[in-house]
Every structure is written in structure tokens, then in C-alpha cells.
Amino acid sequence: MNLRRMLQPGSMAVYGVSSKNPSHPANIIYHKNHLRLQARTYAVNPRGGTLFGEPLFPSLAQLPEVPDVVVIALRAELVPRALEECASVGAGGAIVISGGFSEVGRTDLEDEVRRIAAANDLPVLGPNGLGVSAPPVMDTFFLPQERLIETRAGRVSIVSQSGGILVDLMIKLTQEGVGLARAISIGNKAVLDEVDLIAWLADDPSTDVVGVYLEGFRPGRGRAFVELVERIQTPVVVMKSGRTAGGARAVSSHTASVAGDYAVFQQVVGASKAVEAKDEAEFVAFCEVLARSHHAGVRRVGIVSASGGHGALASDGLYAAGVELPALSEALQGRIHAVLGRSVQDIASVANPVDLTGSATDEDFYEATRVLLDSDEVDAVMVLLLPYLPALTPHVGSRIAQVAQQHDKPVVTYIPHVDKYGIFIEGFEAHGVPVAHTVGGAVDMIRALARSR
Amino acid sequence: MNARVEALLREARAVGWVMEPAAREILASYAVPVGRHLVATRWEEAIAGAASLGWPLVAKVVSPEIVHKADVGGVIVGITGEAALRAAWDHLSALPAFAGVLLDEQHTMGVELIVGVKIDPAFGPVVMVGLGGTAVELYRDVSIRMAPLSLESAREALAALKAFPLLTGYRGGQAVDLDALVELLLAVSEAAMALEDAVESLDLNPVFASASGAVVADARLILR
Structure with a gap:
């Protein structure tokens, strides 16, 4: 079955739009798509009539074009006939929103849906589902826009x-x-x-x-x-x-x-x-x-943090996930030490996790991350960023993202998520570095990258 | 599935389950190593069989009415001579619906594993391997992989066990013949694919793995 017309439609018919009940699911779906989205949308009701000056078409055959997708929100008993109609006009697929099928014991009706789909090679999504939300093209969720x-x-x-x-x-x-x-x-x-x-x-x-x-x-x-x-x-x-x-x-x-x-x-x-x-x-x-990140098989992670506690929490999580936190070589520790600024050089810990301390600057985070990514001792770097530290600025994200892009190695970040720190988070995310809102979330990200393939 | 396997399955369906000699024969037809064994229906056959298998032996009752042999004293191990074999014979032949005695060479224990097959509703035939013994349902240290297994996936399934070090020589223990164990898994995988429509599950428990090979010491095959 070819799903392209159903999932990427140029035109849509909504079957079951009511002239009397404005909160009928079909009405919500119709208005949403008709008013806001790209698929040309038509309302269908066997009784015909009009709705806000737009026609309610009595059947699919009477639409001005063959619909790519037909969204059906009729009583379950009426769905098989509507599906037959989809097939006979040559629609590209049907999305059945209606409930009242196998979930309430009406397996006979569901069998009928299956039979019609198979007999006509008609793609059918559902029944008893929300359908597809793919703005700006289509959205068949019967949930009012203002609720979402x-x-x-x-x-x-x-x-x-x-x-x-x-x-x-x-x-x-x-x-x-x-x-x-x-x-x-x-x-x-x-x-x-x-x-x-x-x-x-x-x-x-x-x-x-x-x-x-x-x-x-x-x-x-x-x-x-x-x-x-x-x-x-x-x-x-x-x-x-x-x-x-x-x-x-x-x-x-x-x-x-x-x-x-x-x-x-x-x-x-x-x-x-x-x-x-x-x-x-x-x-x-x-x-x-x-x-x-397309990476897989990450085994060794370097952590860059400004707090020993965060580094320890992340280490525990990575250990439990079976990810290695390698002890860095003397030479690498020396290189990290050499690139740190004066304010932290003598108080930072350059073992793994690297703890830059509360005096860390953007430059310290950037340079420590860069040196770790440069080395062949780690496959990925986890940055635990505390945006309340006085010497950090919102630029830190774009700079770390830049160094991440220059290396073919993933960087994941933790930043506490409150509105105040949004500008820090966007600095990373806008440049393609994922940001978790808990340390555990950052560990989870590494776990996904550690998958075997 | 060859004609002999089909015939064995047909007979088993008539009884309601697959007795061990038939289960072993079915497995052997897929090259699963089931060890040297024979079924004696008369004492003379038993004593002659013992001579060809060599001591020590394990004797198990064959009876269409006894599914759980160990529960009724239907499994006697460590038989080292004719007198012991006679005593075992007398005991087993008095059990309900006695149809014979399965004589099995007694294996050097090595590591005791369970190898199983389940025809999963969603994934079809899957092969399970884990450390065996009575605690398997407690520890659940098993690997489950979709059949057919590749050589790599069979090796990976073993390596993924927490108890894998027990197979490679843990704390001075002897390493088992991993290649033989992998071969056994591949043969079981082949049986799983072939028997998909006929069986529900397969328990090979225990399977003994040692430095000298891997062999199935008991087999249960649950029909669909």
C-alpha cells in the first residue's frame, strides 16, 4: 500500500461534519484543516446543507476533486459504507477516528474494515485513533487548537x-x-x-x-x-x-x-x-x-562540570549504564590544565570528571571540551553546565556547539530547565547540541549513544 | 520437517505429549547433540545396552502417564554396575504404564545450562539460553534471541549472560568448549524454525557444557 497520499495529502475530506453540533469531532477537524492548514479540506455530510457558508457535500463523489485522504468521524456502523465510498472514488487513504470497534467487542465491524481495505488496496489508519498531526499540511486530531x-x-x-x-x-x-x-x-x-x-x-x-x-x-x-x-x-x-x-x-x-x-x-x-x-x-x-547525533557505540565518556556533586551523580549514572569513565592520561590532564584560565587553573580538577569549579568561564568550558574531544581517550563529552555561575554567559552554548561540530563526536549537556536559563539552553539546542533537564536525562542520552549500532 | 519427525509428532499427539525418547530423536534429527542413549523394554536389552554405553549410567522411566519423571522417582542417577542397574530396573518397571527405560550416559557435569525455545506470538521462534538448575526462575539470567540465530548472535547471546565468566573459566574453573555450545545453539535454532507450527516450547534442561563439549541431558517438547 502506498501511504504517500494519505500522509502527505493535497486534499482532504472530513466525513461526518455536523450542521448542528459545533463540537462534533468532525467539525473540529474540518475547521482546523480548512482554516489553518495546507490540505484543501472539504466537509461531507450525507444530509448535505451548509456550514458557515461552506457547502456540506452529500457524498465523496460530489467533491470538486478526488480527496487524497478521507477522515471519517461517523458512527461505527456507518464506517464500512464510507470506506466503500472512499474506494469507489479513488481516495488515497482513510483515517477512521470513530470508536466502537474491537475495543468494545465489535470485532465484526473491524473485520469489515479490514476486508474493505484489503479488497480495494485502500490504506486505512485506525479506527479509534486520533489520526495524523503533521503541520503545516494536516492535523486530524479532534482536539481544539487552543487546548494543545x-x-x-x-x-x-x-x-x-x-x-x-x-x-x-x-x-x-x-x-x-x-x-x-x-x-x-x-x-x-x-x-x-x-x-x-x-x-x-x-x-x-x-x-x-x-x-x-x-x-x-x-x-x-x-x-x-x-x-x-x-x-x-x-x-x-x-x-x-x-x-x-x-x-x-x-x-x-x-x-x-x-x-x-x-x-x-x-x-x-x-x-x-x-x-x-x-x-x-x-x-x-x-x-x-x-x-x-547519528553516533552509536559510545563507550568512553569525558565529563566537564563546574561542580563535584554533578560530576559524581553523572558518574554513578554512567557506571550503572555500563559506560566507561576513563581515567585521563597524565598528558591529557596536562593539556587540559594548560588551556584553563588563571582564575581556575590551580583549583580545577583535571581528572575525569573535569571539575572547573564555580569560577569557570565560557572559555574554560569551551577549551576543556575541545581538548577532550581532540583526544582519542573519550568517544563523547557530557557537559554539566550550571548557568547561575557568575562568569558564564549565554554564548557558551554556541561555542561548545561549534567545537562539537568540528569533531565527529557527540556532546550532550545538562542545564537545569527554568525559564530564566532558556537563553543558555537555546545556545546549545539551536546549534544542535541536546540539552537534558536532569543529570539522569544526560546519562540517558549517553545510553542511547552507547547502543551497539 | 522429515517424515520420521512428522511420524513422531503424530504419535505424540495421540498420547497428548512427547515422551523423552521421541523428543531426543526429533532433536537429534536437527543435529542437536543429545548424547549416547538407548531405550530398553526388557531387562536383557538393558544389560546389553549398559555394556555398550559404559558406566556410570542414568536410568529414566518411559511411560505415557509420567510427565514429571523426577517427581515419582523415575530418574535414577549414578548407576555404576549391574546390581544397581537391576535395582533401578525393578523400581522403574513397577511405575504406572511402564513402557521402558531410557539409559543415558552420565555426563561429567561441567556447567549446567538451560536452552529453550518458545514460539512467541509476536516474534515467532525465539531461542533462550541461560544458566540452568533449579534457580533459573529466580535469577532469570538468560539471553533470548530471535531464531534463526547467526553465528555472531549465538556468541553474543552467551557473552551477554551475567554468568558468562563461568563458561570461560571463572576463578580457576575449567573453561567450557564454547564452540560446541554455540553449535548446539545453532542446531536448536534450526529445530525451532522447523518446528514452529508443531510445538509451543522446548526445554532442554539441563544442558551440560564442559571442556569436552556440550550435550542435552533432558529434553521436553511441548506440543502446540
Whole structure:
């Protein structure tokens, strides 16, 4: 199935727009797209009529053009007929927002959706999902614009089995300064599932990283997922719920008991190129760092800090993650010492972690990072920046970013996230260096870079 | 799946489960090392078999009614001579639905592992390897990888075990023949792929790995 027209539409029909109920999901979707977004959007209602002077088209056949995508927000019983209509006019795909399918026991209706899609080679997303948010082209989320946060345009796409978790992840990524390309809610995944969408996103020029939230794979699709991620270049971060469900089942053998559903998921996915995130914080950190760095196999990290405590916390985290914090050679320590300014030269610790002390300047952070990146003793540098220190300025980010770009090695940063320090954070992020808002988040970023491939 | 394996599976379905001799034969057909063993249905066969296998021996009851052999005293180890074998025979042949005795060479212990297969609903056939013994469900120090395993993934699965140093000679212990263990995993992986539609899981527990090789000492095959 070709998903291009469905996910990158020039035209959209919204099926089920009401002339009486302004808060009907179809109305919200219609207005959003019609007024603000690029896809040419038409409202469809079998009873016809008008809405704010715009026509309600009685059928897809009566639209002025064949819609690339049809968003369906009708009662579940009416969805199969609407899908038949999509197929007969030659629409490029359908997004079924409506609930009332397998999630409430109506597997018959869902089977019908599957049958129509297969018979007509019609891509169908959903049912029981939010669809696709990909501004400025389209946004089928039936959530009023004023209720949502303004996301940033960027390179991370998300595929989620839960609409609610999807919106939460969008908020959290945005708060971390991570820009989004496409957010796709797959709902009951009657036809298209996570594997189909990851495969499409891997070839999508606007996507550099795919983040996936999953409740479970359909039969055989875990294998398809692993085979796919091995084949594609795009990094895939996956977070799964339902980790404990398998344990409760009575099992017939030692193997079946030890190799429960989640254990298999964790180990098989862990051995693949995909990165498993255990919680939302990891998910955000992994997506952020992988959107900015293509590196893998990071084993040795140098830390540059202005506080012994921060260095120690980060060291503990890296140690627990199995990442090495190498003792720096005498020669390298000497080189770091030599580039430090007078105010810190005699009080700084130049072992790993490098502790520049509270008197550190932009220059000290920049030079220490540069010398570490120059050496062959570390694969990556973690900068723990405390923006309340008097001699630091907002320029520090762009300078460190510059030195990071000159080396083919990743730099990750921690800066406490409060509005006051936004200008420091942007100095890094605007120049491609990811910033975590906790020390643990910076450790998580290194863990993503430490993945084997 | 060859005709013999299909026939064994058909017979097993009729009984409801796969008795150990059949499980071993099925595994052996995929080149999984199951050790030298034979099944005796009469005492004369047992004593002749003992002579060809050599002492010490392990004797296990074969009975369609006994799934958990050890629970009913159906496994007797350390048989070093004819008198002990006779005593074992008398005991085992009195168990319900007695159909024979499986005589197995007794392996030098080495390291005790569990190797398993599960046909996972999402990922299909997966192979599990870990340190065996009764504590496997407590420690859960296992590697699970999608079949078919490559040579690299079989090696990596072993190296990923916390207990991996036990295989390479921990604190003066003897290193096991890792290549033999890797070969065993690859053979199990091949069996897993071939048996995907017929079985639900496979327990090879214990598998003994030592400096002289790796061998399956007990096999359970759970039908789908």
C-alpha cells in the first residue's frame, strides 16, 4: 500500500461534519484543516446543507476533486459504507477516528474494515485513533487548537497505539525543545500498524528519528518490526506498556515461564538496532539525542562540570549504564590544565570528571571540551553546565556547539530547565547540541549513544 | 520437517505429549547433540545396552502417564554396575504404564545450562539460553534471541549472560568448549524454525557444557 497520499495529502475530506453540533469531532477537524492548514479540506455530510457558508457535500463523489485522504468521524456502523465510498472514488487513504470497534467487542465491524481495505488496496489508519498531526499540511486530531500546545517543527516522528500518550509525548518533547515532523495515532490498527508506518517514515525526508509507543504487537509483527529496524538507517526508539501482563499466565515449561512476553520483547528488541525506552523521560531523552547525533557505540565518556556533586551523580549514572569513565592520561590532564584560565587553573580538577569549579568561564568550558574531544581517550563529552555561575554567559552554548561540530563526536549537556536559563539552553539546542533537564536525562542520552549500532 | 519427525509428532499427539525418547530423536534429527542413549523394554536389552554405553549410567522411566519423571522417582542417577542397574530396573518397571527405560550416559557435569525455545506470538521462534538448575526462575539470567540465530548472535547471546565468566573459566574453573555450545545453539535454532507450527516450547534442561563439549541431558517438547 502506498501511504504517500494519505500522509502527505493535497486534499482532504472530513466525513461526518455536523450542521448542528459545533463540537462534533468532525467539525473540529474540518475547521482546523480548512482554516489553518495546507490540505484543501472539504466537509461531507450525507444530509448535505451548509456550514458557515461552506457547502456540506452529500457524498465523496460530489467533491470538486478526488480527496487524497478521507477522515471519517461517523458512527461505527456507518464506517464500512464510507470506506466503500472512499474506494469507489479513488481516495488515497482513510483515517477512521470513530470508536466502537474491537475495543468494545465489535470485532465484526473491524473485520469489515479490514476486508474493505484489503479488497480495494485502500490504506486505512485506525479506527479509534486520533489520526495524523503533521503541520503545516494536516492535523486530524479532534482536539481544539487552543487546548494543545504549539509544537515545534523538527525531525522526530512519533507513532503511538494510544492517542492520549501520543499527545503527552508531543508535549514532553516540545518542552525539551525537540521538534516534531509527524505524530501518528494508529488506534486499533485494523489495517496499518506500527511496522507499516515505521517503514514509510524511514523513507520520509522530513523524519530523522521514529519514536514508537506500543501496547503490543499483533501476531508475527514483532518479528516484522525487528527485521525492519535492522534494514533501515533511521533510529527507532520504542516504549512498551503491559510489561507485567505475561507473568500472570499459567505456563507449561521453564522456557515459557522465564521467557514471558515482556522478557522476549525486551531481549529481542534490545539485541536489535531499536532502542527501548523504559519510561517517558527516557523516551524523550533518546529521541532528542538521536535527532541530533547519528553516533552509536559510545563507550568512553569525558565529563566537564563546574561542580563535584554533578560530576559524581553523572558518574554513578554512567557506571550503572555500563559506560566507561576513563581515567585521563597524565598528558591529557596536562593539556587540559594548560588551556584553563588563571582564575581556575590551580583549583580545577583535571581528572575525569573535569571539575572547573564555580569560577569557570565560557572559555574554560569551551577549551576543556575541545581538548577532550581532540583526544582519542573519550568517544563523547557530557557537559554539566550550571548557568547561575557568575562568569558564564549565554554564548557558551554556541561555542561548545561549534567545537562539537568540528569533531565527529557527540556532546550532550545538562542545564537545569527554568525559564530564566532558556537563553543558555537555546545556545546549545539551536546549534544542535541536546540539552537534558536532569543529570539522569544526560546519562540517558549517553545510553542511547552507547547502543551497539 | 522429515517424515520420521512428522511420524513422531503424530504419535505424540495421540498420547497428548512427547515422551523423552521421541523428543531426543526429533532433536537429534536437527543435529542437536543429545548424547549416547538407548531405550530398553526388557531387562536383557538393558544389560546389553549398559555394556555398550559404559558406566556410570542414568536410568529414566518411559511411560505415557509420567510427565514429571523426577517427581515419582523415575530418574535414577549414578548407576555404576549391574546390581544397581537391576535395582533401578525393578523400581522403574513397577511405575504406572511402564513402557521402558531410557539409559543415558552420565555426563561429567561441567556447567549446567538451560536452552529453550518458545514460539512467541509476536516474534515467532525465539531461542533462550541461560544458566540452568533449579534457580533459573529466580535469577532469570538468560539471553533470548530471535531464531534463526547467526553465528555472531549465538556468541553474543552467551557473552551477554551475567554468568558468562563461568563458561570461560571463572576463578580457576575449567573453561567450557564454547564452540560446541554455540553449535548446539545453532542446531536448536534450526529445530525451532522447523518446528514452529508443531510445538509451543522446548526445554532442554539441563544442558551440560564442559571442556569436552556440550550435550542435552533432558529434553521436553511441548506440543502446540
